[in-house]
Amino acid sequence: MPSRAVIIGGTGQVGLATARRLIGDGWDVQVVSRGATAVPDGCWHIEADARDADGLHAIVGTDTDLLLSCVAFDALDAGCLVHAGRSAGRIVAISSASVYCDNQARTLDEAARGGFPSFSVPLTEQSPTIPPGPETYSTRKRAMEALLLGKSACPVTILRPCAIHGPESKHAREWWFVKRLLDGRAVIPLAYEGRSRFQTTSVAAIADAVVKAVAGDLPEIANVSDADSPSVVEIGRAIMAIMGVKAELVGLSDDPDFPPSHGLTPWSVSQPMIVRGAATSATRYAEAAAPAVHWLVECVTSANWTQILPQLAAYKNAHFDYEKEDLVVITSECIHFP
Incomplete structure (x- = not known):
């Protein structure tokens, strides 16, 4: 049975x-x-x-x-x-x-x-x-x-879990990069020099953890995370690799404030949040992110994204102010990643 x-x-x-x-x-x-x-x-x-x-x-x-x-x-x-x-x-x-x-x-x-x-x-x-x-x-x-x-x-x-990623999300952080790449953005500025680390967790890792829990293979409380804690630069590179599209990522000099004034991504944090535990996955973010990215490319557009991703749209900052981004790149001291 x-x-x-x-x-x-x-x-x-x-x-x-x-x-x-x-x-x-x-x-x-x-x-x-x-x-x-x-x-x-x-x-x-x-x-x-x-x-x-x-x-x-x-x-x-x-x-x-x-x-x-x-x-x-x-x-x-x-x-x-x-x-x-x-x-x-x-x-x-x-x-x-x-x-x-x-x-x-x-x-x-x-x-x-x-x-x-x-x-x-x-x-x-x-x-x-x-x-x-x-x-x-x-x-x-x-x-x-x-x-x-x-x-x-x-x-x-x-x-x-921490910053959850996967298809069918109402809070798909990956859209921050995906939309820019679909829109042909050549240069993408990133706050905190692009070095922020805000722990990611795939839905596949959570499903694995549920199966382990039912089998009695986890303690009463278990952190669930991807195998690594990628920086924002690494997240951007992973998404570009999945989409087969390239853009130049540039890091903006450290901003003492939180949230930062420019280059704010959904993973931008002034201090690292890295999580490990009993249900840490063996799969790294770059390997686990493809389902979310493919779903976004297939199902989300510039016209419908606020309806499909209402939790992401509810952020107080404007995610896609390209005019402001271009000005920041021209007027700010930037780190150009190889």
């Missing part, structure tokens, strides 16, 4: 990637979301609310080996999972590496106001975290983790 998985919030990039992986491994997969939608071949869709604990419990029943939540954001979500999954074989919840803090208790949430955290890197599962609470995204994620680990009747695994 095949193993059975219920994936809550399964129509996003993490849920879809994991569903496809489990289906390929012979699992019976049911995807739960609030609205009717297309799902991968080989799995079933159930329309339900992630906070309808009784309704979820009826779906999970007593024969579910894996209850995976991709949309557990706070203690209320965790309480619903505890109730719904009390007879499940294992609960896996997607959290975030944003729960880690530096020695001054700064997290990513306060970076724009109080400066980017100065982490002791690499961050591991033993690194300090922000206290749980209702105040910010990161404190709510910690509250979710704490309640699940403390109250669940079945085994729990918490996965902490």
Whole structure:
């Protein structure tokens, strides 16, 4: 008899990637979301609310080996999972590496106001975290983790990815480079000399981690990351190689502020955030990024990108102010990479 998985919030990039992986491994997969939608071949869709604990419990029943939540954001979500999954074989919840803090208790949430955290890197599962609470995204994620680990009747695994990349994302950071290359930009300026390192995590690595968690091969909390932590220059070069297009990447002199004034990419940070842990992948970013890049080239255009990528579009800065970029390149001291 095949193993059975219920994936809550399964129509996003993490849920879809994991569903496809489990289906390929012979699992019976049911995807739960609030609205009717297309799902991968080989799995079933159930329309339900992630906070309808009784309704979820009826779906999970007593024969579910894996209850995976991709949309557990706070203690209320965790309480619903505890109730719904009390007879499940294992609960896996997607959290975030944003729960880690530096020695001054700064997290990513306060970076724009109080400066980017100065982490002791690499961050591991033993690194300090922000206290749980209702105040910010990161404190709510910690509250979710704490309640699940403390109250669940079945085994729990918490996965902490960082900058997630993969197809079907609403926050596809790779579009920052892909659109410029499609638009024929010859020179691309990068803040912080292009040396920023903001840990990447592929959806394939997350799916692998879910499989390992179900097998009991991970601890209760596991960081999920690519094998490397590429700099922005390395990310740009990887995307160019995938697309078969070249542009000149130039590094702008260090900007003391965060966010920087010019050359701001979705990975631009003044201090490195490098993550390693129990679910670090064996695959490097340059090898793992192709599915996201190909999906962007095939499905996203200059006309529709804000609708397809609403989370990326919600950034306060203008991603594609080419006139400003050209002026910066002409007037600023730049590092020209070989």
